Amino acid sequence: MAALASRVELGFTEEAPAWRLRSDQFPSKVYAPLPGRADAFHRGLFLFCCREPPCCAGLRVFRNQLPRKNDFYSYEPPSENLPPETGESVCLQLKSGAHLCRVCGCLGPKTCSRCHKAHYCGKVHQALDWRSGHKQACSQPDHLDHAIPDHNFLFPEFEIVIETEDEIIPEVVDKEDAAEIVGSMGEALEEELDSMAKHESREDKIFQKFKAQIACEPEQILRYGRGLAPIWISGENIPQEKDIPDCPCGAKRIFEFQVMPQLLNYLKADRLGTSVDWGILAVFTCAESCSLGTGYTEEFVWKQDVADTP
Structure with a gap:
């Protein structure tokens, strides 16, 4: 079985320059390699959410893992210094030579027919980028790397900094x-x-316990503890073992991390009427962290809302 956590690690948002958030820098956005597992030297978990009504949900989580030697990333750790050539470059390119979309960061096989420097995953994001500023930047290709588009349909981007939770946690007085x-x-x-x-x-007790658990670090947006247990915000809609589907490889799924409601303050998703919302998002992953091909494996996320209490 893959290594399990012994203590909970807390995640906090931190603003970072654009170059520090590129994939080749391995920013901490639930980057969770497994010690002792050569096939999971690089291991990341990616949580996707739709922010547009009437959906405002559409939660899906994917796991990807690679050995240290692979076709996408350098064998050696990335430099901690600002890249000298372009600085805030948004023309992303993997070690394999594949370019990434300027808008979403996915593979970008399409290019702008005028400058041939801006890459896109498809026509939809190319059109969005054109309206968001590439029309002007395209005529000045020397400045393209420094023109960071403002795509307001995407969530703001942050790095996650990690601290280990203190052993002494306030307890609920029964x-x-x-x-x-x-x-x-x-x-x-x-x-x-x-x-x-x-x-x-019981609802009051669970909510009070949740508040006491996070009282020392109220700004935490994530709690990571592979193989441990989540802290629930409500007594309603707590999953049973039968509610967590097994991995397609046959192994059980175990809890790995949870997203806290505090993250909503940073996503700037609030709007009148329907909006993105949750109490907590608990992510469960394959206990064996199996290797299913070379792509991405879908895992399981459980959404728990805040119940109405007196």
Whole structure:
């Protein structure tokens, strides 16, 4: 079985220059290699979400893994210094020579017929880029690398910086703990706490536990802990084992990471009416991290919303 986590790692957003977010720099966007696995020296998890109504969901997650020696990335680690030739280049090219789309970063076999420098995955993104500024930049090909298009249908892009969660986590005070804390504070107060505890629902307890768990680091947008357990934000819609489908290879899927509601603050997706929203997104991946061909393997994501509580 692939290596499992012993402690939870927390992810926080951090702004970074465009060149640091290119794939050849291996930015931390759930980049999760497995120690001791030669076939997973490079391993990434990619979560996709539709931001447009009426969908505002369409959640899908994919896993990709490669050995250190491959046709796409250099064997040696990338340089930590600003590339001297172009700086903020958006003309992306893999080691294999394949170009990437200026808009979405997918393979870009199509090129602009005028400048032959801008690459696209297809006509749709080429048209979007043309309207978003390439029409002007195309006549000045020497400046094309520095013209970063503003495609507002994409989410803002950040790097994820990682910190290990402290071992001491605030705990929810339950009825017994509360009575012990009261001590000699009086029988009337103890009776009041007892009455409150009787009316406290399971939903309240789970939500309070969630708030206590993240209280020390409220800005966390991701929690990574392969083989551990997610923290649920609600008592409703918690999946059972039967709800998590096995990997096509036959292995069970285990929890790997969860996306927190705080990420919504950075995505700038809010709008009147329907909008992207979630309580948490829990991602489950193949326990064996199997190698199914050389492409991408779809994994499983569970969306839990925030239940309405008093």
